[in-house]
Structures are given as structure tokens and as C-alpha cells.
Amino acid sequence: xxxxxxxxxxxxxxxxxxxxxxxxxxxxxxxxxxxxxxxxxxxxxxxxxxxxxxxxxxxxxxxxxxxxxxxxxxxxxxxxxxxxxxxxxxxxxxxxxxxxxxxxxxxxxxxxxxxxxxxxxxxxxxxxxxxxxxxxxxxxxxxxxxxxxxxxxxxxxxxxxxxxxxxxxxxxxxxxxxxxxxxxxxxxxxxxxxxxxxxxxxxxxxxxxxxxxxxxxxxxxxxxxxxxxxxxxxxxxxxxxxxxxxxxxxxxxxxxxxxxxxxxxxxxxxxxxxxxxxxxxxxxxxxxxxxxxxxxxxxxxxxxxxxxxxxxxxxxxxxxxxxxxxxxxxxxxxxxxxxxxxxxxxxxxxxxxxxxxxxxxxxxxxxxxxxxxxxxxxxxxxxxxxxxxxxxxxxxxxxxxxxxxxxxxxxxxxxxxxxxxxxxxxxxxxxxxxxxxxxxxxxxxxxxxxxxxxxxxxxxxxxxxxxxxxxxxxxxx
Amino acid sequence: xxxxxxxxxxxxxxxxxxxxxxxxxxxxxxxxxxxxxxxxxxxxxxxxxxxxxxxxxxxxxxxxxxxxxxxxxxxxxxxxxxxxxxxxxxxxxxxxxxxxxxxxxxxxxxxxxxxxxxxxxxxxxxxxxxxxxxxxxxxxxx
Numbered sequence: 001x002x003x004x005x006x007x008x009x010x011x012x013x014x015x016x017x018x019x020x021x022x023x024x025x026x027x028x029x030x031x032x033x034x035x036x037x038x039x040x041x042x043x044x045x046x047x048x049x050x051x052x053x054x055x056x057x058x059x060x061x062x063x064x065x066x067x068x069x070x071x072x073x074x075x076x077x078x079x080x081x082x083x084x085x086x087x088x089x090x091x092x093x094x095x096x097x098x099x100x101x102x103x104x105x106x107x108x109x110x111x112x113x114x115x116x117x118x119x120x121x122x123x124x125x126x127x128x129x130x131x132x133x134x135x136x137x138x139x140x141x142x143x144x145x146x147x148x149x150x151x152x153x154x155x156x157x158x159x160x161x162x163x164x165x166x167x168x169x170x171x172x173x174x175x176x177x178x179x180x181x182x183x184x185x186x187x188x189x190x191x192x193x194x195x196x197x198x199x200x201x202x203x204x205x206x207x208x209x210x211x212x213x214x215x216x217x218x219x220x221x222x223x224x225x226x227x228x229x230x231x232x233x234x235x236x237x238x239x240x241x242x243x244x245x246x247x248x249x250x251x252x253x254x255x256x257x258x259x260x261x262x263x264x265x266x267x268x269x270x271x272x273x274x275x276x277x278x279x280x281x282x283x284x285x286x287x288x289x290x291x292x293x294x295x296x297x298x299x300x301x302x303x304x305x306x307x308x309x310x311x312x313x314x315x316x317x318x319x320x321x322x323x324x325x326x327x328x329x330x331x332x333x334x335x336x337x338x339x340x341x342x343x344x345x346x347x348x349x350x351x352x353x354x355x356x357x358x359x360x361x362x363x364x365x366x367x368x369x370x371x372x373x374x375x376x377x378x379x380x381x382x383x384x385x386x387x388x389x390x391x392x393x394x395x396x397x398x399x400x401x402x403x404x405x406x407x408x409x410x411x412x413x414x415x416x417x418x419x420x421x422x423x424x425x426x427x428x429x430x431x432x433x434x435x436x437x438x439x440x441x442x443x444x445x446x447x448x449x450x451x452x453x454x455x456x457x458x459x460x461x462x463x464x465x466x467x468x469x470x471x472x473x474x475x476x477x
Numbered sequence: 478x479x480x481x482x483x484x485x486x487x488x489x490x491x492x493x494x495x496x497x498x499x500x501x502x503x504x505x506x507x508x509x510x511x512x513x514x515x516x517x518x519x520x521x522x523x524x525x526x527x528x529x530x531x532x533x534x535x536x537x538x539x540x541x542x543x544x545x546x547x548x549x550x551x552x553x554x555x556x557x558x559x560x561x562x563x564x565x566x567x568x569x570x571x572x573x574x575x576x577x578x579x580x581x582x583x584x585x586x587x588x589x590x591x592x593x594x595x596x597x598x599x600x601x602x603x604x605x606x607x608x609x610x611x612x613x614x615x616x617x618x619x
Contacts (some may be wrong), residue, residue, distance in 0.1 A: 390612070390614075392597050392599065392614045393535075393597070393614075393616065394596070394597050394616065395535075395536050395597075395616035395618055396616075396618055396619075397618060397619070398538060398618060398619055399536065404532055404534050405534055405535055405536040406533060406534060406535070407535060408535050427567070428564075428567045429567055429597070429599065431597055437536065437618060476532065477532075
């Protein structure tokens with residue numbers, strides 16, 4: 001129990017947001033693509049991905065490569081093959097329906113009018129094909145057709161399929177409360193187990209139903225039968241009410257009974273719960289797995305030094321951190337994500353000892369600090385001062401034997417240096433860089449840089465780091 | 478005091494500084510101590526010949542084996558002690574005690590050079606109370 005409470009206390013608000021956002025994204029994917037082939041293929045891809053991970057963990061090199069390749073290619077295939085469905089979801093719907101809504105329906109189809117008209121036409125043996133698209137796009141399956149976009153009425157349906165109408169042989173597509181296209185050519189089913197009295201119209205209805213999630217109503221011209229094709233089934237409907245119910249169920253507008261509504265609510269709730277569990281599982285495996293250790297040498301960043309002070313020396317320049325986390329997170333750590341910072345704002349001149357704690361260390365989310373070596377750091381702080389020091393030339397080499405360097409002066413003869421008090425107090429002279437005698441043949445002038453050592457020393461403002469040397473050379477007597 | 482390689486010459490020479498003056502470049506006459514002691518001249522030279530500095534210079538080759546710090550004092554009121562403090566790269570190398578006698582006095586100290594002495598040097602001339610009268614700077618080269 002204590003462990004559980006300890007674990008709960010380590011969960012950050014960012015973790016809750018992380019899980020919530022991704023669970024909702026997964027849930028919306030389900031809502032937007034449920035019932036379509038895209039969703040089924042996505043599930044297949046997910047299974048393949050898990051198989052690949054298992055293959056990797058078992059050391060099945062070739063298998064993991066193959067599955068990885070299939071997943072990679074599959075991702076492209078999904079985008080290409082199902083581009084219409086994806087476009088329909090992303091473009092045809094408003095933002096609210098993508099982010100929030102549970103139904104796509106925007107206009108109610110007059111199912112009663114359609115069912116009544118269908119049976120009236122059947123009584124007259126007037127052949128017809130009426131298509132009710134599901135969630136899948138039909139544009140890649142059907143061919144031709146004439147845009148219609150007329151509100152559904154008994155007279156309109158009857159006139160479209162009237163034998164003298166040029167488009168009566170094709171199918172009419174119903175979307176919402178409109179007939180959007182007429183005279184459309186449907187793909188034919190290639191099944192060979194269809195009854196002999198079924199004609200081309202039946203084969204076309206079944207062909208589209210097999211290829212998509214659409215529902216197709218067929219009225220037989222010879223027998224006056226009414227049939228409904230859905231999936232790979234083609235069944236006869238005897239009553240108007242049954243047909244109306246079939247259409248409503250397909251469109252999702254059926255006056256569902258309490259049990260059906262409850263079932264759908266349960267399905268949505270289950271999907272939401274599964275999304276949360278799935279993402280939580282992934283989150284745990286990625287962020288809370290503590291199976292991998294890594295050791296990193298991280299430079300210590302000394303910050304907030306008080307004005308007028310300087311760091312003279314530190315016991316360490318970097319510390320060794322032992323970090324743990326899930327393999328995926330540990331592998332993705334880069335040195336710039338990890339930092340060790342010591343706040344020097346409360347230090348005093350002299351030796352200061354710091355104990356490095358987790359407060360001094362910044363880590364990526366999900367990574368836990370196990371050990372710091374060394375855990376204590378000593379920092380020597382000193383006051384910063386400015387001091388004027390004489391300049392001396394550092395001659396090297398050799399003058400020709402017949403010459404003698406009588407005198408040499410620098411301009412300026414002294415410079416002001418800024419740096420740590422303890423260092424500057426030890427320095428009595430600022431030397432120039434080495435000045436070569438070999439090239440000198442007579443009295444003259446040259447410039448030389450000043451050498452500031454240690455490197456923490458700086459020239460005081462207004463002073464240059466070079467001097468002019470005027471020298472006098474005479475011949476030996 | 479480390480002076481294992483020094484030949485300390487605190488040979489005091491009572492020579493007339495006025496005779497030396499025209500021969501030598503005057504190296505910034507030093508400060509006066511107690512308004513009585515006056516450092517008239519201070520310079521580095523390769524040697525002392527006939528009680529006078531020979532070949533004043535600021536660069537000494539180790540081949541010359543020797544560097545001399547020569548000082549001339551005017552108005553020496555009484556018998557006094559001064560020091561020639563030799564530093565190699567700011568590290569003290571020798572502190573040579575020299576005696577001055579009235580009314581004027583010239584004196585010098587020298588070091589023997591070898592390869593370990595290559596680099597910049599300075600000689601601080603101080604009185605008995607460590608008051609710096611003059612600083613001479615020179616280099617020892619190959």
C-alpha cells in the first residue's frame with residue numbers, strides 16, 4: 001500500500017495530461033474510422049508493430065527486419081489507398097465533428113418515403129438500384145453517373161427509374177435527404193453461387209456491397225422483388241417496415257430500442273476505456289520502466305555568481321551521474337538534456353562546499369537519478385580587483401655578436417589588470433609575449449602582446465593587451 | 478636565500494660618479510630616502526672594468542657568464558646598508574647586502590649565469606627599510 005501511495009505521489013500533472021491527450025486522440029481515431037477498412041488495417045498494423053517488438057526482444061533479427069519493413073511500407077500504403085477516407089474525415093467534416101461529435105449525420109434521410117416508393121415501384125415491376133453509402137468513399141468503386149442533388153420525394157424516385165428515363169438503368173446514390181447522383185455504374189459481383197433468376201442489376205448491387213460498406217436496394221424488373229445487398233449478403237425484403245428499419249439501421253438513424261442504445265453507449269464507453277488503458281500501458285512501459293541504467297559525465301554549471309567575485313578553483317569540472325529509466329527513454333537521452341547547476345548566489349569569499357542533490361540536476365521526464373559521484377563539490381570564490389602592474393619584455397634568441405641592446409622601454413610601462421584578488425596579489429609583473437632578438441639589427445620600435453596568465457585574468461577596461469617597445473641597439477666597442 | 482649559483486660581489490668601490498656619468502645611460506635616477514640618500518644612477522652591465530660599468534645592456538647571453546647591477550649614490554650622510562634583490566620571473570633569487578659610505582658611493586652586485594637562468598629578470602634596489610629605490614629589468618637569453 002505504501003509503495004502504491006509512493007508511486008501515486010510521483011505522478012506529475014504533466015503525466016495526467018500526457019495520458020489524457022493521447023487517450024482522447026486514440027479514441028477519436030476509433031470514432032472517426034470505426035467500421036471502415038482504415039480502422040481494420042490500423043489494428044492490423046498495430047498488431048504487426050507489437051510482433052516486431054516481440055521479435056526484437058527475442059533476438060529474431062530477420063523477422064524483426066521483415067515486420068519492420070512491412071509496417072513501414074504499410075504506413076505509406078494506408079495513406080495512399082485510403083486517401084479518400086482520410087480526406088473525407090479531415091475535410092468534409094467540421095472541426096467539431098472531428099474533435100467531439102459521435103455521428104457524421106447532418107441531414108435525415110426520409111426512409112419512410114423511400115421504403116413506400118420502393119414497394120410501389122416493385123408492385124409495378126419497375127426495376128431500380130438505390131445506393132446508401134456507409135462510411136467508406138465510393139468514388140473509387142463506382143463509375144460515371146450524372147450529378148442530381150435533388151430532394152427525395154416519391155415522384156422523383158419514380159421518375160428516375162421510369163423506363164423511358166435515360167438514366168433508369170444506372171444506380172441512384174442517396175446521401176442525407178438528397179439523391180446526389182443518378183445513372184451510376186456499379187461494379188459487378190463475380191460470385192457464381194447466385195440464383196439463376198438474378199440479373200445484372202442484382203449482381204451490381206452485390207458487387208458494390210461486397211466492395212464497400214454501402215447498402216444497396218434492388219427492385220427486380222422481372223419478378224417485382226425487393227432485395228437488400230449489404231456486405232456479401234443479398235436478401236429479399238417482403239415488408240415495407242422491414243426495409244425502412246434496414247435503411248435506418250444502416251444510416252444510424254433507426255429508432256433504436258433501449259437495449260440497442262445501451263449497447264452502442266457501452267461500445268463507445270468500452271472504446272474510451274480501452275484507449276485509456278492502452279495509452280496508460282504505453283506510458284508506463286515508456287516512462288516508468290526502470291530496467292536500464294546509464295552513466296553520464298556532465299559538466300557542472302556554476303550560476304548566479306555574485307558581482308565582484310570570481311571562481312578561482314573547483315574540486316571538479318564535471319560529475320558522473322547514474323540514471324535509470326526505460327530502455328527507450330535512456331537510449332534517447334542526449335547530454336544537452338541533462339544539466340547540473342550550482343547556484344553560487346549565497347556563497348562567500350573562500351572555500352564553499354556544496355552537496356549535489358536532485359534539485360541541482362535537470363533530467364528529461366521519466367528519467368530517475370540513482371547516484372552522483374562525487375556528491376560534494378568545493379568551490380573557491382575570490383573577490384575581483386583591478387591592479388596596475390609593470391610591463392616587462394620577455395626577450396628571447398640572440399643578437400648578432402657585434403651588437404648590444406642598450407636600452408628598451410615599453411609604452412605603456414604599466415597596465416591595469418582585472419581578476420581574482422588572490423591571483424593578482426601574487427603577480428608582480430606582466431610579461432610580453434616572447435620577443436625575438438635575432439631579427440633586430442638596429443635601433444627601432446615594435447609591438448608585442450601581453451601574456452595574461454592564468455587565463456582568468458583580463459585587461460581592465462581602457463587598457464589594450466599590447467605594448468609598443470622602443471629599443472636602442474649599438475655596436476660593441 | 479637561494480644563491481648557490483651567484484658570485485656575490487659586494488665590492489664597494491669609492492669612485493667618483495661624476496667621472497662615470499658621461500659614459501653611461503642614466504637609468505632613471507631613483508627616489509631619495511629620507512632626503513639624505515640619493516640614488517644617482519642604476520644600470521645593468523656585462524662587467525665592471527676599472528671600477529666602471531662595461532657594456533651597459535638589458536639583454537645578457539648566458540655565454541657571457543655574468544650580469545652586473547651597478548648603482549651610484551650621491552649624498553650618503555652616513556654609513557648605510559642597501560640591498561640588491563634579484564628576481565627571476567618574480568621568484569626571489571638573491572638578496573645582496575651592500576654598504577654605502579659618505580659622502581658618495583658606488584657599488585655593484587653580480588650573478589653568474591647559466592642555462593637555467595634564461596628568462597626575464599629584475600633587480601630591486603632597496604634601502605634598509607625595504608623601501609624600493611629603483612627597479613632594473615633585463616632578460617637572460619641563449
